[in-house]
Amino acid sequence: MISRRHLLATLGMAPFAGAFSLPRAWAQAAGLHGIAMHGDLKYPPGFPRFDFVRADAPKGGELRQGVLGSFDSLNPFIVLGDPAAGSGSIYDTLTLQAQDEPFSEYGLLAEAIEVAPDRSFVAYELRKEARFHDGTPVTADDVVFSFETLKTKGHPFYRSYYANVAKVETAGTTGVRFTFDTTGNRELPLIMGQLAVLPRHYWEGRDFTRPSLDVPLGNGPYRIGTVEAGRSLTLERVADYWGAALNVNVGRNNFARLRYDYFRDETANLEAFKAGALDVRIERVARVWATAYDFPAVRDGKVLKLELPDETPAGMQAFVLNTRKPLLRDARVRRALGLAFDFEWSNKALFYGAYTRTQSFFANSELAASGEPGPAELALLEPFRDRLPPEVFGPAWTAPVSDGSGQDRKLLVEAKKLLAEAGGKVVDKKLVAPDGTPFTLEFLMDDVTFERVTTPFIANLGLLGITAAIRTVDPPQYVDRVNNFDFDIVVGTFPQSLSPGNEQREFWGSLAADEKGSRNLIGIKDPVVDALIDKVIFAEDRAALVAACRALDRVLCWGYFVVPQWHITVDRIAVWDRFGRPETKPRYAAGFPDTWWYDDAKAAALKG
Known part of the structure; x- marks a missing residue:
């Protein structure tokens, strides 16, 4: 069951106004800092950070990864085109999933979450400080626009994913509520929290349904920097990112740049890694893992072969x-x-x-x-x-x-x-x-x-x-x-x-x-x-x-x-030893690259 211990008064916040005023019987469900699908939340109101991060993780450096194929679009939400790896990382969502709980979401763009006891609706109060990269505030209208655009113009996946949403409405500039056509769907309130919020003012006048290499406007910790069509994409950490100090972001998003280089096949990808042109490789082929990593950098300890336990369902x-x-x-x-x-x-x-x-x-x-x-x-x-x-x-x-x-x-x-x-x-x-x-x-x-x-x-x-x-x-x-x-x-x-x-x-x-x-x-x-x-x-x-x-x-x-x-029940990761990672790994994720960081001392030792 969703935890209802953390009441609005506990957070020191006022209830939603206008269209979202609730009957007194619902007051205990209002103003949550997070919601869980089944069971209680692990983290209480005001928690300082997630347990699986290093709070003072250094910021900076670059992480270079290899990708197969090519790309012709920077819009990852539509069925047409081949979107670039990382192109969805420029957007924040209403909530953020904790990687050490089965399914719990904590407020990101949303400051407070309100769920009806019968799961007939979920409402969010946006943080007033939330901003797109051009400085424009993130508003409830942007949330409505994002939902309606994804459902009507996005990949067909969204139409079935949001099929039970009957209505979405706003209250002022920061309140938004999703009303469902049925009750009892415990997952749907959490699903709505995963909605990527797009800028309405950017997309008006543009065709959302067509692939494009025009650099879109985001609101997340990274923005799209250098784009070489079909060859590479570099994300740059936003220096004045609005949510950097939030508890759900402490110790995360540590790299100054995330670069994705494209290769025609796995052989070229692997050779680029062995030559040091790539920093990390997630290995999915058992034969390659067993036979292809016997090269000098591995024997000298410059490249590490990690097998991190994976406790998530294999599907x-x-x-x-x-x-x-x-x-x-x-x-x-x-x-x-x-x-x-x-x-x-x-x-x-x-x-x-x-x-x-x-x-x-x-x-x-x-x-x-x-x-x-x-x-x-x-x-x-x-x-x-x-x-x-x-x-x-x-x-x-x-x-x-x-x-x-x-x-x-x-x-x-x-x-x-x-x-x-x-x-x-x-x-x-x-x-x-x-x-x-x-x-x-x-x-x-x-x-x-x-x-x-x-x-x-x-x-x-x-x-x-x-x-x-x-x-x-x-x-x-x-x-x-x-x-x-x-x-x-x-x-x-x-x-x-x-x-x-x-x-x-x-x-x-x-x-x-x-x-x-x-x-x-x-x-x-x-x-x-x-x-x-x-x-x-x-x-x-x-x-x-x-x-x-x-x-x-x-x-x-x-x-x-x-x-x-x-x-297989482990994640196989080969990495040049110039990075740090927290002592505690999230139970249900590898933590890569979300919680890792560039280590200047290790990088200098590699050069030496």
Whole structure:
């Protein structure tokens, strides 16, 4: 439950005026300094700083990072174009999430937060000192403009994310309230706090929907400095940033400059790091981590290989099967494809045993289904028993385990049986669908990273009579095809938080299935899934949320919508040893680069 201990009087603030005057029965919920989705806030009113920062962290220096691909836009909020890395960092939000709590938000642009007990609305009082980079005050009109612009002109994601907001209104220049079309959605007040506030006076007269390299106006700790189209972008810390002294910002945003350099491929990126042209590299490829960091700077201790524990849910990374395609509509076919992927061989031969097979859409968290469904899960699932596979009501789904040979005969025989049950027939060693259509599949990719994983998978599909191939296209074409669901199979990720909510509609909801650019890449349109998503969103407490997520997890897993891949429970970061970081790492984040800083002494030692 949201903490209601911290009352308006505790903060020494006056209640909202005008349209936001509340009945006395609501007074205890007014003027909070922060809100939590479930449970109490960790930090009390007036807290000096977060526990995971160094209060006196030095300010200055530059951090250089590598990015793959290119960019043609500085607007990260729209579906068109390829936005530059870091381009969203110039905006402040109404609230800021604490990285050491499951889901709590504390006031950033907002000085005080007001939540109705039934979650029918959330209201914010803006800090009067909040400013855009041109010195213009941040007002309630800017908040309304930002919300309406993102919902009507932004990426389709925002339309589903804000679907339950019925009305937004202002009270004076600093009060704003979002009224919802339903009650009980515990996440929605926190979601609204994550709204990036854009300057209305800047965007009036400009086309928000078109990609542009015009430098936009922000209000956050950084502004966009040097832009080399498609090649690099540099963010510069704002010297007179309005919120530098706020408790939520103490010890954060320490670098004077954040530079993002673009590379065509990972090889060039890695070589630039090894040569010292980049400062840090977040490594995502186990083979590279195991074999490519044996160079002099590592052996001499000038480059550190860090493995920082990651306690956040792993979510799902997988081969995503597009059920809009006729050949992939049958669950038996999708299950057969999964049997042909030999994770055990890949982990041994390609990944140096670094990964764990993903068994859940909420992997690495208490939200993942396990064992038999408990009473709370059964209560959610029983009304739909006649519309669900019987397996949903038994043990949780587990991935097939191969013999590690790369071509497990037992699993492939099982896959052939499933394809035959689905009406597939082998003609001249080629599988054809019941209507005679040749069974062909295309794996769409935008880089070569996954080719070494996909090629053995394709070989096994060939043994089943399935003709499959990899199609690698440039990033803009890849984005366009994925946005239009023009693919058979892609490698996709569905990240999860410790407090899932409205984003589940974007991942699996029926309305998102037909919304171009949505994250429902699978194309799920199932009333049962929609109902379980609502149980997640409207969970009244943590126990109800866990049960709803586990029930949803069972339905998704037994639907065989993806071929799960793998995850790891650490963040692998290679860094030149010229930086400092706090002794305490935030529990649910790496803390990079948010709380790190440039260390002059270490930098001088490297040069020596």
